[in-house]
Amino acid sequence: MKNRWEVGSQFDWSNDMVMLSAAKTLLPESYELFSTGTACLFSMATLLQQHQIHRLRLHIPSFLCMHFVAKLKTVFDVCWYRDLPTQESPDFNTLNTLPGDLVLAVNLFGIRQGKVWQDWLFQHDDIILIEDHTHDPFSSWAQQSTAHYAIASLRKTLPIPDGGIIWSPQNMKLPKASSSKSQAADKRLTAMLLKRAYLSGANISKDIFRQLEIESEEEFDDETNCVASTFTSVILSCLNIAKFRQLRETNIRHFLNWSLTEKHPNWMPLFSSWPISSVPFNSVIVCQSQDIRDNLRKYLIAQNIFPAIHWLQTTPDKSSNDPLAIELSNRILTIPTDQRYSLDDIARVAAKITDFFKQSGKLTYSLIGK
Numbered sequence: 001m002k003n004r005w006e007v008g009s010q011f012d013w014s015n016d017m018v019m020l021s022a023a024k025t026l027l028p029e030s031y032e033l034f035s036t037g038t039a040c041l042f043s044m045a046t047l048l049q050q051h052q053i054h055r056l057r058l059h060i061p062s063f064l065c066m067h068f069v070a071k072l073k074t075v076f077d078v079c080w081y082r083d084l085p086t087q088e089s090p091d092f093n094t095l096n097t098l099p100g101d102l103v104l105a106v107n108l109f110g111i112r113q114g115k116v117w118q119d120w121l122f123q124h125d126d127i128i129l130i131e132d133h134t135h136d137p138f139s140s141w142a143q144q145s146t147a148h149y150a151i152a153s154l155r156k157t158l159p160i161p162d163g164g165i166i167w168s169p170q171n172m173k174l175p176k177a178s179s180s181k182s183q184a185a186d187k188r189l190t191a192m193l194l195k196r197a198y199l200s201g202a203n204i205s206k207d208i209f210r211q212l213e214i215e216s217e218e219e220f221d222d223e224t225n226c227v228a229s230t231f232t233s234v235i236l237s238c239l240n241i242a243k244f245r246q247l248r249e250t251n252i253r254h255f256l257n258w259s260l261t262e263k264h265p266n267w268m269p270l271f272s273s274w275p276i277s278s279v280p281f282n283s284v285i286v287c288q289s290q291d292i293r294d295n296l297r298k299y300l301i302a303q304n305i306f307p308a309i310h311w312l313q314t315t316p317d318k319s320s321n322d323p324l325a326i327e328l329s330n331r332i333l334t335i336p337t338d339q340r341y342s343l344d345d346i347a348r349v350a351a352k353i354t355d356f357f358k359q360s361g362k363l364t365y366s367l368i369g370k
């Protein structure tokens with residue numbers, strides 16, 4: 001069978017990913033696993049709401065996944081503060097808390113340092129700080145956190161069908177996952193296995209596992225409190241997470257080195273450095289205009305490279321209404337360069353980006369020439 005080549009964000013599953021001998025775990029000493037990252041926050045609300053009559057207020061960054069925000073709004077009164085990945089730290093002047101409020105501090109794209117939040121927390125001892133380490137669950141910030149709580153949607157960076165983790169760096173009481181198992185996780189695992197067979201060259205229609213991915217995501221949306229699947233909780237300790245992080249960082253650095261060798265008038269990398277012991281989420285670029293971003297994305301998809309947009313802000317109800325966040329969300333593009341890919345894959349993606357701009361440059365030139 002001939003392997004199929006594609007680059008995308010949805011993981012497949014292969015037994016090649018498991019370690020044969022135990023390695024030092026990077027997981028916190030004490031934690032609770034849920035099916036999703038959102039379920040961790042929902043169950044936090046249930047735990048903390050016991051002492052409150054009103055809905056809890058949750059402060060969130062103006063640059064965030066709006067689908068995630070829509071779910072948070074069903075449980076919390078959401079307040080926005082300005083936090084953009086183009087800036088080194090949040091704009092704390094826009095973070096106006098009242099005693100008892102919850103604040104979600106997000107390590108956007110895994111390139112942030114925790115020190116500013118530690119300093120802020122020191123001066124605000126009347127709120128509950130929850131850190132979101134989804135983009136790098138094992139950074140030094142995550143490991144040395146001083147927040148009340150920390151969460152991460154593990155399924156965004158690890159090849160598992162479901163999985164959200166919550167721990168308390170301040171050793172506070174953790175919410176408990178209900179014993180109900182996620183049906184969506186079983187469906188997602190089926191999709192991951194079929195995707196592996198498809199990538200290995202099996203005669204399987206892509207539509208079949210794509211449909212399962214979509215349906216499982218919709219079913220995750222309907223869950224409020226499910227424990228992580230047996231597959232995820234068992235396999236987690238068999239994954240060589242340290243190796244995955246090393247591969248991911250090498251790939252991102254490779255992409256970045258390539259992107260910094262020439263001037264690209266139409267795009268630039270979102271970041272070119274990150275803290276020691278951190279690993280960025282992916283290679284992220286910012287195009288000069290929305291048109292360029294959308295056309296580049298279309299071109300890459302036709303080449304079997306599936307870049308994601310983290311994150312769209314469309315209508316006012318699906319937006320933080322922060323003009324800078326909206327502006328960035330129109331031009332940003334995530335190029336998947338995680339642990340699944342080799343340096344050859346990264347070079348191939350880079351060549352396709354170069355091809356796109358060569359072709360669109362020729363087109364512009366010929367249009368001007370007419």
Ligand SMILES: Cc1ncc(COP(=O)(O)O)c(C=O)c1O
Pocket residue numbers: 035036037038039065068106132134135153154155163164
């Ligand atoms: C930064 C961040 N945190 C948490 C979540 C929620 O994770 P899950 O989809 O597992 O509920 C998301 C989802 O998009 C996210 O982007």
